[in-house]
Amino acid sequence: MSRASVVPVSVDFAQTERFRYVLRLADTSLILGQRLSEWVGHAPALEEDLGVANISLDLIGQARMLLSYAGEIEAAGRDEDQLAYLRDQNDFCNLALVEQPNGDFGCTIVRQVLIDVWQLELLSWFDASTDQRLREIAAKAVKETRYHLRYSSGWLVRLGDGTEESHTRVQTSLNDLWKFTTELFTPDEIDRLAENAGVAPNLNVLRGSWLHRIDEILNEATLTRPDDVPYVWFGKRGEHTEYLGHLLSDMQYLQRAYPGVTW
Amino acid sequence: MVTMVDRVRLLDVETRDQRVWRILSAVADPEIPVLSIVDLGIVRHVRWSTDDEPEIGLTPTYSGCPATDFIRDSVRHALSVNGYPKAHLVEVLSPPWSSTWISEAGRVKLKDYGIAPPNCTTEAVGNPVCPRCEGSANEAVELISEFGSTPCKALYRCCVCLEPFDYFKPF
Known part of the structure; x- marks a missing residue:
């Protein structure tokens, strides 16, 4: 049964909730894009520098479209730049996974695979969303995400099924980062309202397809899926790990030091 | 046989659409300058509010393509110097750009x-x-x-x- 045909855009999913929901997606893309950009000039090889920089660029482009949309929903006169540069840590609602430090290149790749598969499943689902603008943004972003996953999963297989050293490193990163994946599929009030309005998928169903694809990749990479951890960081509700503040101080420096500066 | 007179007449009847598309065909993609933005398939439509106010629909290739702003400026400039200073540019997201275009x-x-x-x-x-x-x-x-x-x-x-x-x- 298709959600779109059963549940019309509901009054229950009002302006405030829609704004929060879109902002979560935007922040997740923005913060991950910013994190990945830290590799520019430091990646293990020129090709990886280009690869990571291009993925970062796609994510920031997606964040711009989503932030602009969020700003229009909010209708308080905030544009993409104001939303990106003039909010404080607790107002950011990205998933805690994407703000985690890059670590070594393998750690970055592990995080990327976990989030790429999530994005791919979510963006593909949005094709059936009752929110037309999300459908349009997702139709564009999903094509980019396919390339991201090709890149990240290719590297994870090489590193996992590589040397003893590379295998140990990515397995350790996977063990460290796994706890942050619980948040991806633990719905809160806004997720439930979004699902009821046909805007967003059921997160439990999404987890099923995510896990299926993740298991395939981990299997090929000879890696072991860690046990699930019940504790959930709610980055999407503004509860962040210590790392986001440092990232923001870097990303927002110019606008904070010279308010309103343009070039 | 097409005479010179015919040619002049053909030029005379260039419609406002043809004229704008011709102007846009001369705007190069900044990353691949041999391609025009029309070759690239990123001009989605030309519409009209009044005779001197065309609306140009542009679609980005990739979400984060850094050339997008530059292309918009180039289009605005090209139309401006060719008699359309009031041209209006809009971003078209859907359907998403495809390399088949x-x-x-x-x-x-x-x-x-x-x-x-x-x-x-x-x-x-x-x-x-x-x-x-x-x-x-x-x-x-x-x-x-x-x-x-x-x-x-x-x-x-x-x-x-x-x-x-x-x-x-x-x-």
Whole structure:
């Protein structure tokens, strides 16, 4: 049964909730894009520098479209730049996974695979969303995400099924980062309202397809899926790990030091 | 036989649409200057509010393409100096741009410029043909980097002539 045909855009999913929901997606893309950009000039090889920089660029482009949309929903006169540069840590609602430090290149790749598969499943689902603008943004972003996953999963297989050293490193990163994946599929009030309005998928169903694809990749990479951890960081509700503040101080420096500066 | 008089008459009846499309055809893509934005397929529509106010619909290739703002400025400039200072530019997101929208002329220009044009489907399957050996090296290419000098390109190497080349990714 298709959600779109059963549940019309509901009054229950009002302006405030829609704004929060879109902002979560935007922040997740923005913060991950910013994190990945830290590799520019430091990646293990020129090709990886280009690869990571291009993925970062796609994510920031997606964040711009989503932030602009969020700003229009909010209708308080905030544009993409104001939303990106003039909010404080607790107002950011990205998933805690994407703000985690890059670590070594393998750690970055592990995080990327976990989030790429999530994005791919979510963006593909949005094709059936009752929110037309999300459908349009997702139709564009999903094509980019396919390339991201090709890149990240290719590297994870090489590193996992590589040397003893590379295998140990990515397995350790996977063990460290796994706890942050619980948040991806633990719905809160806004997720439930979004699902009821046909805007967003059921997160439990999404987890099923995510896990299926993740298991395939981990299997090929000879890696072991860690046990699930019940504790959930709610980055999407503004509860962040210590790392986001440092990232923001870097990303927002110019606008904070010279308010309103343009070039 | 087309006489000079006929030619003048043909020029005379150039419609406002044709005129605007002709102006847009002269706007180069900043990353691949041999391609115009019309070759690239990113001009989605030309509409009119009044006779001197065209509305141009542009679509980005990739979400984060850094050339997008530059292209908008170039379009605004080209229209302005050609008599349309009041042109209005809008961003069109849907349907999303696809590399299958690159014109046939555009594909030839890409190849001549040394960039392998995308395989015709939108999925990332199949190998490009080396734009220098022109098919004698069919399939004998290797991927150097999934991502190249711009988001829309990957980097390959031809195993026959050993030259690296850019591949415009199917998208």
